[in-house]
Amino acid sequence: MKTQLQSTFANVQWVEIAEDHCDQRLDNFLITRLKGVPKSRIYRIVRKGEVRVNKGRVDVNYRLALGDVVRIPPIRVAENAEEAFVPQHLKDALQRNILFEDDGFLILNKPAGFAVHGGSGIDSGIIEGLRQLRPEARFLELVHRLDRDTSGCLLIAKKRSVLRRLHELFRDDHVQKTYLALLAGEWARKKMVVNAPLQKNVAKGGERMVIVSKTGKAAETVFKRLKLYRGATLVEASPKTGRTHQIRVHAAYLGHPIVGDERYGLEEVNRAFRARGYKRIFLHAQQLVFEHPATGEKLTVHAPLPESLEDLLKHEEPL
Structure with missing residues (x-):
């Protein structure tokens, strides 16, 4: 209606x-x-x-x-804005995936396949789902964002003062973020720091793209090899800056794009991995470490890898 x-x-x-x-x-x-x-x-x-x-x-x-x-400016405003439709399976996923919560904020193990917020043809996302689950909450705002198909640690502020403090920590690079990613191909290095400036661009179809460019903004990611498989490499990726699509673009820059990355990966490689059961990008925000905004104590929150990805790794042939 x-x-x-x-x-x-x-x-x-x-x-x-x-x-x-x-x-x-x-x-x-x-x-x-x-x-x-x-x-x-x-x-x-x-x-x-x-x-x-x-x-x-x-x-x-x-x-x-x-x-x-x-x-x-003058603009038409709805008299009775309809509430965004939030599917029940998203509400259920949110209920069972809270990793940490106190009076100031909560951390979700975000399920893959859901946008963090509605817009651009998407009726609703994580934040709309949370607001419907908690109609009594006066304030719920995203502290940062994860791509739709990325799973893992997602911070939600419950107070404006906490949101401001957490934004400060992110801006000052005082939040340690660790991701797990499966790269296509066998990466020969054990560890590498990628310093490659990134610039937002727009593809012909209007799709937002990010490219490595000398005129872009500074971006740094540390890649550490965890396990080598035949045709794939499991890595830990730690972004030291927070640029859009940073890990994905830097992985492709290494010549080893993330498995399932339809934007920066290789179609023939993704097709081969899809045939083996990989239905999404293999990128997971595994851990956040930061100073608690109220107590000042070091807080470490870990999001377990989804079972679907764990099961796929069990079938990979280690080298």
């Missing part, structure tokens, strides 16, 4: 950012403020410069600061 819209446009809004919205991404702020407006429309008005911060243009990734003044 379609949501009925107001027949008149709202006036221009000028919103001064208070502490509650400090350090929030502009897109998330607008999505919350303009309930019922499609995300694609929100992204478009920002891209066209209709949304201004302190009278200047910004992109959707801009983080709001205390005292910023945001101009929101």
Whole structure:
């Protein structure tokens, strides 16, 4: 059923950012403020410069600061925005995959196949599912993101102050992230630090791509070989920076793309692995280590590898 819209446009809004919205991404702020407006429309008005911060243009990734003044243009707002549909199997997966939780945040072992949030043709994701499971929660926001088909540790803040602190830790590289990945081919090295700058690009079909480029942003990933198989290598990947698709692009840069990576991998290789049961990208956010924002103590959270991937590895021939 379609949501009925107001027949008149709202006036221009000028919103001064208070502490509650400090350090929030502009897109998330607008999505919350303009309930019922499609995300694609929100992204478009920002891209066209209709949304201004302190009278200047910004992109959707801009983080709001205390005292910023945001101009929101006239836009139709839904009178009764329909709640996003969240499938029951996602709700069930969320219920049984909480690795850690306290008053300030929780860490999920994100299941593969689910986006972290709705948008771009996706009705709902992890965050919408959590909000429906916990309607009493006043605040639930993603601290960082994982690709749709990547599983593993995902941080969700339950307080604005905690979100700000965790964002600081990520920005200052004080969060140690460790991933497990299965690379195509037999990687001869035991350990390697990849320093290859990355630049966002757009493919002909409109698909977002990231490429290695001298004009890109600095990116560093440490790869450590864990086990060598015939035709594949299990590695531990530790990104020291947080660029989009960083591990995936750096793995391909090594000449050993991640098994099942349809964007940066090789189709013939992926086809061969699919025939052996690999239905998704073999990338798993295994561990997070950081200073607890409230206690200051070191916190280590580990997400076990999904059974489906564990079972596939058991059938690989070790070298």
